[in-house]
Amino acid sequence: MKIPILQLKNILLASIQVDLTDEDALEFQSDVLRKAAETDAAGIIIDITALDVVDSFMARILNETATMAQLLGAEVVISGMQPAVALTLVEMGRELTHVKTALNLDQGLEKLNNCIAAKNGIVTPREGNRRDND
Amino acid sequence: MTKKTMEIKNQRDVIAARQAIREMANNLGLGLADQTRLATAISELTRNVIQYAGEGTCIISDESDQTTLRIRAVIEDHGPGIPDVDQALADGFSTGNGLGAGLPGARRLVQDFNLESKPGHTKVTIEMIRRKW
Ligand SMILES: Nc1ncnc2c1ncn2[C@@H]1O[C@H](COP(=O)(O)OP(=O)(O)OP(=O)(O)O)[C@@H](O)[C@H]1O
Ligand SMILES: [Mg+2]
Numbered sequence: 001m002k003i004p005i006l007q008l009k010n011i012l013l014a015s016i017q018v019d020l021t022d023e024d025a026l027e028f029q030s031d032v033l034r035k036a037a038e039t040d041a042a043g044i045i046i047d048i049t050a051l052d053v054v055d056s057f058m059a060r061i062l063n064e065t066a067t068m069a070q071l072l073g074a075e076v077v078i079s080g081m082q083p084a085v086a087l088t089l090v091e092m093g094r095e096l097t098h099v100k101t102a103l104n105l106d107q108g109l110e111k112l113n114n115c116i117a118a119k120n121g122i123v124t125p126r127e128g129n130r131r132d133n134d
Numbered sequence: 135m136t137k138k139t140m141e142i143k144n145q146r147d148v149i150a151a152r153q154a155i156r157e158m159a160n161n162l163g164l165g166l167a168d169q170t171r172l173a174t175a176i177s178e179l180t181r182n183v184i185q186y187a188g189e190g191t192c193i194i195s196d197e198s199d200q201t202t203l204r205i206r207a208v209i210e211d212h213g214p215g216i217p218d219v220d221q222a223l224a225d226g227f228s229t230g231n232g233l234g235a236g237l238p239g240a241r242r243l244v245q246d247f248n249l250e251s252k253p254g255h256t257k258v259t260i261e262m263i264r265r266k267w
Contacts, residue, residue, distance in 0.1 A: 019153075021145035022181070052170065053152055055177040056235040084170035092174070092239030093225065 003028045005035050011112060012036060012074075015047040015105075025061045032065060036074045043112040044069055047105050049080030059094045066099040075115045076100065079108030137195040142209075148180045151192045155207060158194055162203055164264065171243040172205065172262055178236035179209040179258050185230055187213020187256065203264040208257065216251040223249065 001024045006013045012035055020028065036044060046062070048054065054062070066076035079102045089095055100115065102108035136158065140151050152173040159169040176192065183190035190211030197204040216222045223241065228234035237258075241247040246261035 019149045021149065023145060052156070053173045053177055055174050055181070056233060056239055057177075057181060060233055082166075082170075084166040087167055088170045088174050088243065091171070091242050092235065093242070094233075094235055094239060 003031070005032055007035075007039055007041070010040075010042040010116070011109070012039065012041045012044045013047070014045070015050070017050045019051070019053065020058070022057055025058055029061050029065050033068055033072065036069055036072050041074045042116045043075045043077070045077050045079055045105065045108045045112055047079045047108070048085075049082070049104070051085065052082060054081070054085050054089060056092065056094050059089060059096060062096055063098045066096075070098075075112060075119065077102050077108045077112045077115075079103070079105050135196050135198075137193065140192045140194075141189070142180045142183045142192050142211075143189045144184065147192075148177060148184065151180050151194075152176045155194050155205070158196060159205060159262070162196060162198065162205065164203070164205075164262070168262060168264070172207070175240040175243045175260055176207055176209070178240040179207075179260070182236055183209060183211045183213075187211035190256075197261070198266075201266055203266050205262045206259065207261075208259050210255070210257045212254055213256060215253040215256050216249070219249050219251055222251075 001018060001020065003014055003016055012032065014032060032044060062078060069076045077100045078096060081101060100111060102111045138154055140154060141147060142151060155176050156169045156173045159172050180192055190209065193208045195206050197206045221227050223237050225238045226234040240260065244260040245263040248259045250257045
């Protein structure tokens, strides 16, 4: 099960649409990191709206992916986590500690862009278009 | 009373097991939060079966009566067993390269959790219990 990773300017976008086996999750992790390095991406959004279970393994993969992406210079935002999934993770004591989260893809993109701009020392416009940085 | 027995031999079976318990929970009227707790607990426990014992079984059943809604899952394997159960249930203990979060995490998601293990046999029983009204 290959998860497509799309590139929008300096951002990578992946949407996980099906339940992943552990192997799928590991493959996705290495794909995303490889692509981040290849494209010199400034940010990555992983949308998990369709995931109805995020167990300790998946949580670890997401955390690790974010940490490693940061080492490659890319910020990561996880968008669309279902409320019941978030609740379960907190109850298990497994919050996504290293990852920024957003309610949906739209807010995720905004958060990511703000965060990339802040990192590059650009003052973000309060609303409307954001600038590309280079 | 409905009951379902599932072989746990690979990753696909882990996904099937958590979908099955979610469906049972949904049919019995449990909400999304409880469905997700159960599915996540099953995911942790059946993954352990694959990881440490190679294969096993997962039996889910509806044990409800007039006053109480009760879903039980029994996850069993004939692998090496767990030498020190208390240690295995502690946060952060792992002989794999995991975070040691599976057993203690699953335990926090359900009302009843019982782990018995000896060499050649490990059995985890969990129950979600909700009062009917
Ligand atoms: N079915 C089993 N048979 C044998 N040993 C087990 C079994 N389940 C768990 N264990 C032992 O208990 C330890 C703790 O299990 P737990 O699921 O909490 O953490 P983990 O699997 O090591 O890591 P994580 O689940 O966080 O990825 C395991 O490392 C393993 O030594
Ligand atoms: Mg485990």
